[in-house]
Amino acid sequence: MNHFIVTIGREFGSSGKEIGRELAWHLGVECYDRNIVEKAVEDSGLSLEVVSKAEERFAAGSSRLLSIGGLSLNNVMQMDAAVEAQSNVIRELADKSSCVIIGRCADFILKERKDVLNVFIYAPYEIRLKRIMDLYGFSKQQAERSVKRIDQQRHNYYKYVTGQDRGDRHGKQLMIDSSLFGIRGTADLLFDIVRKRFELDIEKPGI
Numbered sequence: 001m002n003h004f005i006v007t008i009g010r011e012f013g014s015s016g017k018e019i020g021r022e023l024a025w026h027l028g029v030e031c032y033d034r035n036i037v038e039k040a041v042e043d044s045g046l047s048l049e050v051v052s053k054a055e056e057r058f059a060a061g062s063s064r065l066l067s068i069g070g071l072s073l074n075n076v077m078q079m080d081a082a083v084e085a086q087s088n089v090i091r092e093l094a095d096k097s098s099c100v101i102i103g104r105c106a107d108f109i110l111k112e113r114k115d116v117l118n119v120f121i122y123a124p125y126e127i128r129l130k131r132i133m134d135l136y137g138f139s140k141q142q143a144e145r146s147v148k149r150i151d152q153q154r155h156n157y158y159k160y161v162t163g164q165d166r167g168d169r170h171g172k173q174l175m176i177d178s179s180l181f182g183i184r185g186t187a188d189l190l191f192d193i194v195r196k197r198f199e200l201d202i203e204k205p206g207i
Contacts, residue, residue: 004098004198005113006190007106009120009158009166012150013128013143015183016121017102022187024100026204027194033102036089044085046078083161103154107171108162117197119190120172123179 006023010016017033024031041048087109093099094110107118123131125147132143158166169175174193178186191204 002098002198002200003115004194004200005094005106005110005116006100006194007110007116007118008100008102009107009118009172010103011122011128011167012147012154013132014121014123014178015131015186016178018183019121019178019186019190020100020102022183023190023194026187026191027098027100027200028202028205029098029100030093031100031102032090032093033104036086036093036101036104039089039093040082040085043089044081046081046085079160105158105161108158108164111171115198117174117194118172119174119176120167121176121178121186122167123177127179 006020006027008016008020008023010020020033021031038048040046086104090101090104090106090109093101094106094113094116107116110116128147129140129143132138132146133140136143136146138146155166158164164171167175174190176186176189180186181189188204194200195202
C-alpha cells in the first residue's frame with residue numbers, strides 16, 4: 001500500500017471527528033486525535049494538564065502577541081513546549097505509517113510532505129447547533145455558547161501555531177459540508193477520493 005496521511009480540520013459540531021474515525025476504519029489505518037496529547041506527554045515529560053489545556057488558553061487572543069500580553073511568560077513557554085511536543089509526535093506518526101490525523105494543526109505541521117491530503121469539514125451553523133444539543137442534551141443557548149467558545153479556541157490555537165486562519169482554503173485540498181451526506185456518506189466520499197489520490201488498491205470493509 002502507498003504511504004499516505006489524511007489530516008482533518010473541522011468546525012465544532014460538524015461531525016469531523018466521527019467522519020475521520022470512520023474514514024480510518026474504511027482505510028484500515030490508525031486515527032489519531034486526543035491520543036496525540038497523551039503521546040506528547042509521554043515523550044516530552046510535560047504534565048498532562050499543560051499539554052491538554054494548551055488550546056484552552058487561547059480564548060482571549062489569536063496571536064502570539066495578544067496571548068503573551070494576557071499570560072505569564074512561564075505560561076507562554078509551557079504552551080510553546082506543548083505545541084512543539086505535539087508537532088514532534090505528529091511528524092513521528094506520519095513517518096511511521098499511513099494514518100488519519102484529526103486537528104492539532106497537522107495540515108500545517110506536515111505541509112512539506114507530498115503524501116498528505118488536507119481536508120476541512122464544516123456544516124451550517126444551525127445544523128451544528130442541533131447536533132450539539134442532541135449529543136450533549138444542551139439547550140439552544142448552551143449549544144450556542146459552546147460552539148462559539150470552542151470554535152474560537154480552535155481558531156486562536158491554529159492562528160498561534162501557524163499564523164493562518166483555520167478555515168482558509170489555502171493549504172486545504174478538500175473542504176466539505178458534512179450536512180450534505182452525513183457522517184457515513186461523507187466518510188464514503190472521502191474514502192473514494194483518498195483511494196484515487198494515492199492510487200490505493202483497497203476495498204471498503206463490509207458492514
